Amino acid sequence: xxxxxSFREIISTIKKNKLRTFLTGLAVTWGIFMLIVLLGFANxxxxxxxxxxxxxxxxxxxxxPGWTSMPYHGTPSNxxxxxxxxxxxxxxxxxxxxEYLSPQISKSGTIAYEKQFGSWRMTGxxxxxxxxxxxxxxxxxxxxxxxxxxxxxxxxxxxxSDMKKVLFKEENPIGKYVISNKIVYxxxxxxxxxxxxxxxxxxxxxxxxxxxxxxxxxxxxxxxFTVKGVNTEEASETxxxxxxxxIAAIHRFDPEDMSAIYVRNTAKDSAQxxxxxxxxxxxxxxxxxxxxxxGIVGVGNIMLITVKERxxxxxxxxxxxxxxxxxxxxxxxxxxxxxxxxxxxGIVLGTAITGAIGFLIEANATGDGPSMLKDPTVDLFxxxxxxxxxxxxxxxxxxxxxxxxxxxxPIEAMRAE
Numbered sequence: 121x122x123x124x125x126s127f128r129e130i131i132s133t134i135k136k137n138k139l140r141t142f143l144t145g146l147a148v149t150w151g152i153f154m155l156i157v158l159l160g161f162a163n164x165x166x167x168x169x170x171x172x173x174x175x176x177x178x179x180x181x182x183x184x185p186g187w188t189s190m191p192y193h194g195t196p197s198n199x200x201x202x203x204x205x206x207x208x209x210x211x212x213x214x215x216x217x218x219e220y221l222s223p224q225i226s227k228s229g230t231i232a233y234e235k236q237f238g239s240w241r242m243t244g245x246x247x248x249x250x251x252x253x254x255x256x257x258x259x260x261x262x263x264x265x266x267x268x269x270x271x272x273x274x275x276x277x278x279x280x281s282d283m284k285k286v287l288f289k290e291e292n293p294i295g296k297y298v299i300s301n302k303i304v305y306x307x308x309x310x311x312x313x314x315x316x317x318x319x320x321x322x323x324x325x326x327x328x329x330x331x332x333x334x335x336x337x338x339x340x341x342x343x344x345f346t347v348k349g350v351n352t353e354e355a356s357e358t359x360x361x362x363x364x365x366x367i368a369a370i371h372r373f374d375p376e377d378m379s380a381i382y383v384r385n386t387a388k389d390s391a392q393x394x395x396x397x398x399x400x401x402x403x404x405x406x407x408x409x410x411x412x413x414x415g416i417v418g419v420g421n422i423m424l425i426t427v428k429e430r431x432x433x434x435x436x437x438x439x440x441x442x443x444x445x446x447x448x449x450x451x452x453x454x455x456x457x458x459x460x461x462x463x464x465x466g467i468v469l470g471t472a473i474t475g476a477i478g479f480l481i482e483a484n485a486t487g488d489g490p491s492m493l494k495d496p497t498v499d500l501f502x503x504x505x506x507x508x509x510x511x512x513x514x515x516x517x518x519x520x521x522x523x524x525x526x527x528x529x530p531i532e533a534m535r536a537e
Contacts, residue, residue, distance in 0.1 A: 145462030155408030156470025164496025244330020455518025
């Protein structure tokens, strides 16, 4: 068994070869350090990406009109498709498991308050839009559009945090009036830009009001909705084909014409992104493991040299009765000690660096737009697995030198110079 004398002997051997042991340990430290840091950044990227997806409904489907690219049943190509209430009613009544539904129309213009003004889009939406796109009203900053606003065609507006900074500075905008295209709107809410993908975020007004003011008749710029059960890439593709076929029947275009309408499903995007992230993680794991293996090979080489240098000593040990097993344990234990100690330093440094970066990101977060890195750290499970892997690698690094040591003949060993 391993005892204090064995430990003292290992320390003595290491002291005799300080530089060589340091360089060997450095290779292991660097390997595990790079593995931890790379995995930390991979986790941070994954966390940010999946959080950005989760901040919208993961089953959001958006339909945008386009232009046909092929003739269909006597209808020429290059026909403009315009979404209208027929499509809205189709989705609301003919598509099963629809949860939230909102048509959208937009118009760009100047929004002004007293002497302050800016150019932004205004988008007409229904109350469901907040649930579809996870539009969050800032705490103490009013509300989103409701059904009464829709029914009464109220001239109310929900602005974003950037608009508030430009137009109102430090003033509370709730209840104040802004002017756009000679129409006066009352501000009823301020929503947060955080985790919103689009940099060109609009102000929101009731859809019924937008139809009246923008004078687009019954045409829609987009229809967005959420539907249960469409949460995989395969289900998304099947659903999209069905939806295209039903809308194509209304507007008389070929269901295979991809440019007639554009359908985007966040479940499909999320599934594809998850695949890409898994590939990135695998690639990073391979790079980190390769760095670690390089360090382990270095440990193995050092142990082989150590065994060669201690051939005479090993021979004397065997001559006075030391068993092959005790010599085997001594060499393997020394390899485990070097590998584990150096690896543990790499784990501590890697964990500290990723933790510090995570803290700095959190401390300097502005809250504007989606984050590209979130909590870039490794979990306890990964650290435990890395530690166990180091111990196993130490055994592997010392096994070949140890086996060589056990085969040394006492007589031949004592003749060695």
